[in-house]
Amino acid sequence: MTLMLGVVIGVVAAVLYLGRSVPVDRLPAATTPAAAPVAASPPPAQQVPLPASALPEVQPPAPVSPEATSVPAEVKVATQPLLMPVAGVSAKELTDTYNQSRGTERKHEALDILAPKGTPVFAVADGKIVKLFNSKPGGLTVYQFDVAEKYSYYYAHLDRYAPNLKEGQPIRRGEMIGYVGTTGNADPATPHLHFAVFELDAKKNWWEGAPVNPYPLLTAQ
Numbered sequence: 155m156t157l158m159l160g161v162v163i164g165v166v167a168a169v170l171y172l173g174r175s176v177p178v179d180r181l182p183a184a185t186t187p188a189a190a191p192v193a194a195s196p197p198p199a200q201q202v203p204l205p206a207s208a209l210p211e212v213q214p215p216a217p218v219s220p221e222a223t224s225v226p227a228e229v230k231v232a233t234q235p236l237l238m239p240v241a242g243v244s245a246k247e248l249t250d251t252y253n254q255s256r257g258t259e260r261k262h263e264a265l266d267i268l269a270p271k272g273t274p275v276f277a278v279a280d281g282k283i284v285k286l287f288n289s290k291p292g293g294l295t296v297y298q299f300d301v302a303e304k305y306s307y308y309y310a311h312l313d314r315y316a317p318n319l320k321e322g323q324p325i326r327r328g329e330m331i332g333y334v335g336t337t338g339n340a341d342p343a344t345p346h347l348h349f350a351v352f353e354l355d356a357k358k359n360w361w362e363g364a365p366v367n368p369y370p371l372l373t374a375q
Contacts, residue, residue: 235374236278237327239309240267240334240347250369263365264308264350265372271313271345273334276327278307278349278372283323283331285360286315292348293337297360298325306363310348311340 238245254262277298284306285297292310296319299306313335325331336342351371352363 236307236351236368236371237276238372239276239278239349240269241274241276243267243269245373248369248372250367252367252369263367264310264348265368266346266348268344268346269334271333271335273345274330275309275312275332275334275347277325277329277331279327281307281325283319283321283325286319286321289338291339293340294332294335295338296331298331299354299358299360303358304354305366306352306354306360308348308350308352310350311335311338311346313337313345 248265248267251262251266252264279298279300281298281300282303283296284299285295287295287297289295292308294310294312294315296309296312296315297306298309309331311334312332315332316330319331334345334347336345340346340348349368351366351368353366354363
């Protein structure tokens with residue numbers, strides 16, 4: 155009897171134990187799907203220098219030949235008026251002395267431009283100083299070639315040269331080359347510039363050439 159009562163009590167206890175609730179805090183967490191991780195923004199692309207072999211080859215500009223910048227040889231000086239070489243003298247003051255006689259053996263083949271001693275003398279055109287020369291007839295003289303080396307301009311009887319003037323020097327139209335004087339065989343009482351133009355031949359000697367009358371070239375403008 156006692157044994158049976160113990161069995162019944164054990165069965166009832168087991169039933170009561172199995173039927174009680176499980177604490178909430180012991181329940182497993184809800185297994186909701188995890189949110190997909192947010193992909194991080196890629197870092198900004200960095201500029202990677204290209205190797206020299208991958209860069210396009212840049213060609214330097216072609217050199218400009220002297221012929222491309224010089225005055226064409228076919229351009230005649232007669233088509234290009236010259237600058238008045240003596241300061242303060244106007245074209246209307248000139249006298250055409252080109253065909254005047256000088257003694258019994260030669261013509262003048264130049265212009266005498268009168269001005270006070272020390273008056274500035276200017277280059278009549280762009281070009282180059284080719285010779286500074288002191289001669290008995292011309293005194294202190296300057297020979298200048300034009301840029302095409304087709305014509306020579308001759309300035310004589312100068313009192314002195316412009317400071318730092320030298321042979322081989324490029325010269326610009328209007329740049330001073332000297333001062334009016336009476337050197338050489340000029341009359342001391344009549345200071346003037348003896349100005350002549352020569353057409354050069356193939357030799358391009360500064361002391362020779364075919365004479366050209368400067369008068370129309372200085373009065374054309």
